[in-house]
Amino acid sequence: MYLIVFQFLFVLTFGMFILSKKHMSYFGLLIQLGLAGITGYWSVDVLIHGTIFERELLINFWGSPLEIKVDSLSAFFILVLNFTLLTGTMYSTGYLKPYINEKNHVEFGLHYFSLVWLHISMLLVCMLRDGLAFLVAWEVMSVFTFLLMIFESEKGETIRAGINFLLQMHVGLVLIMAGFIYAFVHTGAVFSFDGLTVYFARFHPFPLFLLFFAGFGIKAGFIPLHTWLPHAHPAAPSHISGVMSGVIIKMGIYGILRILTYIHTDLLAIGIFILVVSAISGLLGVMYAIVQHDLKKLLAYHSIENIGIIGIGIGIGLIGTAKGIPVLAALGFTGGILHILNHSLFKSLLFYSAGSVYMKTHTKNIEHLGGLIKRMPVTALLFLLGALAICGLPPFNGFISEFLIYFGLFKGLLTADFQTDITIMGTVICLTLIGGLTIFCFTKVFSIVFLGTARSRLSENVKEVSVGMIFPEILAGIVIVAIGIFPIFFVKAAGRVAGLYVEDIPWIIQNTPSLSGVSRASLVFMLLTALLWFLRRTQQKRVQIEHEPTWGCGYSGADPAVHQYTATSFADNYRELAPPLMKVDKHFESLKEEDIFPRPRSFKTETSDRLEKNLVEKPVRKVIYWMERVAIFQTGNLQHYIMYAFLFMGLIFLLTIFKLI
Amino acid sequence: MNGLGFLLSIVSSLLFPGIIAVTKAKMSGRKGPGIFQSLFDVARLFRKGSIYSATTSIIFQIAPVIYFASIVVALLFMPFGQYKGLLSFEADFVFFAYLLAVGKFMMIVGAMDTGSGFEGMGANREALYSLLVEPAFFILMGSLVLLTSHTSFYNLFVHIHFDSFFSYLIALLGIYLFIQIAMVENSRMPIDDPKTHLELTMIHEVMVLDNSGFDMCLIHLTTGLKFALYGGLIANFIFPETWTLYAKIVVFFTVNLLFAIVVGFLESCRARNKLAKNPKWILALSSISMVVFLSVLAITHKLFLE
């Protein structure tokens, strides 16, 4: 019954184009609610009972019935993506309002159509096991993401970022496909995920895993496969950025996790590999994030960082499994998997509120913002909530997943051998640095965007966004706080998923006293804060309160806008520490002897992503250079082409004679 | 009795700033204020009204409250000899470190809320240095975890033993690191100098330039509490387990007193670091704790070296 409704909803999406522009979002939301309801029901059932849900779809695919299969891994991802996509669509209702008049009916319809189909394709990605069907769903997902991204297609940059995204996704697809084909050719087993079992049982899994990792890693945005990410997020509309960062890149993680369920040997090498790549992604992601001025680009780099944290969890989980340290394995996996949920929550929240800021101020450059908390108080506080959560601070959800990973690391320290201990300590250092740098970054972002006074006209006369846009943010916020204070339920769900990889999940039950300790301490903390706030309120009633300008050393002619600390400055101190990683060009004329008298001077900094430059831009430029060289043959003259054809045939002939081919 | 560590820390926190001030005065040959002067100041601030910058928002007002609350809750983890802290669970030091970070986060954004260049500078420095010192703390705790095979503050300190020359060395290094981490976290001497009351040079003190009245009172109290926090940890670190409760109380206060005197002494006898040197200096703390970690590995025979 549910299955039929589920598939009926697919068809229903085409009704989108009949509706008027205003109603499209509600219609989309309705369909998505239906989809989410059905799949959510299946998933919750799977997670609670630990069973596997299997059905055959009505559609015949390649002559055979299409089977969907929901195990706990799929179920977890389905729940996460349902939530994020629903909030995304809700948010879009308000966010796209200004575009209603700008965009025509087809464009608008296509957007919502794509949104729903993105949802469908992602659900299918999570549920399909057949190789070809999976690849199709995967491709559909990429294409619809692309369509959603280029909503503001009148901007050249958006199109460029979109095409960059699409191209890289195709490279990813090819790599994944190559992986499947390779396994298929070598084993002759079924062309599906389950077929991989045979390959991994027979051969060394590491090389093939690398192939899959590269393919899925492009989606996930592991460094150095991240180069599409910082361009795609700023280009996309904010609800899409939220969805993209919240769940689409997680599909890459899903792929990797799915592959990992079939691998039972070589785990140490794979674990170390994932750990190293993730640690690098985590550290570099946040380091690059700090120097960004584009709010959404900055958040995009933070997605890379959080993917790194997730990867660290998975990596140490694998190492734990390989080394026979169950606590490390269980907590690593649980932490990493829980972080998938956590990241989707706070990152979508952050993108939504960043979107609200962009919608009202029309700028993403944080150097032009400031003082928005007085004009958009709810958005500001929700952003703060998201910022605290992404920094992994208690009592919010980010802390819980990081705590689990830390706990696993410290527990694992006790039983591990020397090399593993060093690895664990290295991981701890990375995690603390990532945490610290994230705090550094988000204190910067939050205070530059929302605190102080306006730095430019753009942020002066701004109003709070509509309730429709705030509501999904509040939804995400509630879950963030809920996970932070009552983590046990969510940890158990994540633990169920981790159970696919580690057998001794009772370990997690054992560490729940610690989690209840965390929630107790969090509650004490919140209570104490509330108590102090109350005390402060009563004290403030008795005494005299005055409002004056900020202390400016008694200088009355000050202009608060130019005297505030800037984002560049905030990052500057830190930037001095990381010159090898960060290429920073400072353009400034130094004071010379002849400059005794004042004259206008200027200052400029430029930061570039060194990895992106060296890994993508330079090779591409090289290729283009050689292409141009080759292009001299392309004369446009028909005779020349005929001549080439003859030359080619002659070459073939000669080669055959000499038995070279 | 589990709250004993908490209570004693609160008591010593009240006297901390006074003792530091007295030590500094004595070192420089001045008479100086009385030990209780800082308490009088706090009491006076409590009664005073406040001036708020028109630029600020609720963040500015709630920041000191959260800052104070975070430190108080962190103190709840303080064990005392065989008595647990009021809050205690496995890996509670992770919570502890992140809780301090919450307070710091709020103080930083609170400072930025005033829209003042000075406070921006202070906030920036605070953010940078506290992020750099974090690894040192975690590596040190990791070493202790490895040394004692336990993961909560209480168990760590109860199960710690010093018997050989080598372990004394580790203990010394540990105490050194605790003191230095405390100095960084509190923005004290080699990193920052609260005495040079200049807007341009300070870290922590400049962040609270616009705070007044009740908020300032909380901030002053927190300074003492933060010192007591680390003082308490150091005291717990060196408690001989066989001693009686009263002897431990005496040791606790002696350690706190000595810690305060050391802080005062350091602040008198050395100049502040060049600002550019601070990150390196803080990073060196992490390296030292890495050496501690390696030696703990050797003690636990995980590192086989002939």
Next chain:
Amino acid sequence: MVFSLILLFELTLIYLAFTERVKRFLTILMIQGLLLFGIAYLQLKHINILYLAFILSETIIVKGLLVPLFLNQMRKRNNLDRLAHSKVSTFVTVMAISAAIVFGFLLSSNIHDDHLQTKFLAASIAAIITGIYFVMIHRNIFTHLVGYLITENGVFLFSLAVGSEMPMLVNAAILLDIFVGVLVLGIFANRVGDRFKKMHVDDLAQLKD
């Protein structure tokens, strides 16, 4: 006990990483000399008393006193009190030297040989890497000298690692090495110092003619 001293030796390397003053370098050399004296004494207690006396006097007199004091004289004469800046930031240096220490331990924990005392090996690797790194990043001849001497200390530790019955020959060679190195560079630096106030490697190029 020996291991504690080795640990202290590693700490001096970290100190070396973040200090920038020539005077402090000499203090570190002195401390390292004393530590090596302690290590050598504890390790070689059992060997021939004459040899022991020689080795100990070498460590304490040459490494611990003579060389640092001599260098101090040189420093004073050439007015080298200022910072010994290098192009590489100290931040990187601290990380590099910490990495060297960890690397030393990692490497030596993986080596299993009956004739090798790996605890010395760990410190010796760290010291040698540090010394070479130090020479690499600095352009001042004086700091080159310091890096060279630290490498020498690493070599000394290495010889301890190779066998507690340290052959006289190795010892003598080390001693000679130090003497020659210090004397040649010392005389050289003195002469150069008169002509060039700041002793940079670049200046050597000009000296050719």
Next chain:
Amino acid sequence: MPENEKYIEVGWNEFANYCDSLCKKRNVILRLMFATDERAIDNWFKVYAVFSEQGKDIFHIPFFKLRGANLKYKSITGCIPAAHWYEREIRDMFGLIPEGHPDPRRLVFHDSFPADSHPLRKDWKISENDLKEWGEGVVKKVPYDFMKVEGEGVYEIPVGPVHAGIIEPGHFRFSAVGETIYYLESRLFYTHKGIEKHFESMSFFDGIKLAERVSGTSTFSHSVAYCMAVERMAGINITEKVKAIRTLLLELERIYNHIGDIGNICAGTGLTVGNTMGAVIKERLMQLNERLTGSRYLRGVNMIGGVTKDIFLQADDISTTIDAVAKEYKKFMKLLLGTVSHVERLEDTGKLSKEVAILLGVTGITARASGINDDIRRAHPHLIYNNVFEFVHYTRQEGDAFARMMARAEEAKCSMVMIKAIIEGRYTGDLHVEAKEIPPYSHALGYTETPRGSVFYWVKSDRDGKPLRVKLRSPSYCNWPSVPFAVHGNIVPDFPLCNKSFNLSYSGCDM
């Protein structure tokens, strides 16, 4: 007319060329530039520039006359950058406009001061309306444009006029990115007391009281320079004994200032012990001052034509105190140089290059720390500096805060030796000579080296022997413009330390 002052009248349009050629031909330093309103005498404004020749005890003083409605002349700042403040001040005070001056903004007056009001003109009056507006608060009549550094991420830090420490008012505008200062502009002259104008209303004999109060830390130097100017103008020859006493007290003043300054630098680096040690030694010296003269700041000793007290009566006290101080001082310096963190803090902080220092004509410690061997005591020997002993000149090349501290330290040491030497000597003569009437329409320079650098007085009497113009130039006036150059490229938190190493007076440059 003192024989080392060579006045040359130049045409107003020739002046710039003349100064330029003077600079090129001879090795001269611009010491002072000022205008006088002599319309009451011969209906002219006159502008003087005082150059002192290096190696010879000669002042070249070219001047020109201006009158009428067109009060403009060609600026000499183009060829002699050191003149830039003088010319701006002359424009503010007299309304004589230097054409081609690169910085057209006002120097002395703040935004609320009315335009076209020139207080040092003899006929100046402030209107009732202006007075009322000043009382009411901020009125921006002529806004001051701070130089802007354009670019994203640059923020400006306004520091002052009210500072966190108990110091004088001054406004600094930093353009910074992160911690690095890319530009610093200072807006001083918050403490204009109208001293030069005030001198004109007193007799020359009373003026000494005012001169003593120009600067708190170099009270005695100012009074010596003032007395010297008046005595030279009136042709009074003071006795050897007076000269010796003045020299001795000048050096005493130098020691206590230098040691106090070094102590203050310690406060800047955060070295508490150093700070208090410096303060203790300074206090010892100031108590000696009080015992000798009845004033901790050496006030009330000088008079026109001599001194009021015979300090040599207490020679034993001086010598024992100086011995004790020398001992403590040695310990003090050992502590400072032994504290590596202190030295590291100072080294490479606030570097002022020799080239800039020469261009801006800096003086005193600042100049000597940047490698300029300039000391009025030797360049233009006065009192008994030339004949009693040789004193060592201490210059350093680095030009950073450490060099300035060391220059102070060495000078203080020299001064102690000097004082001992002066006490050894035997000097004849009365304590003071009877001061006669001041001759009308005469003028002269007075100068000496304060602890901060050279101070100059130029006095001119009117028909009745009363002051027509008293121009004074304190060392801070020369050195302030060099601070932004020293600070440039440094980090913001090092600024207070730079500032302390210069130790300039805000009030002392604002006459």
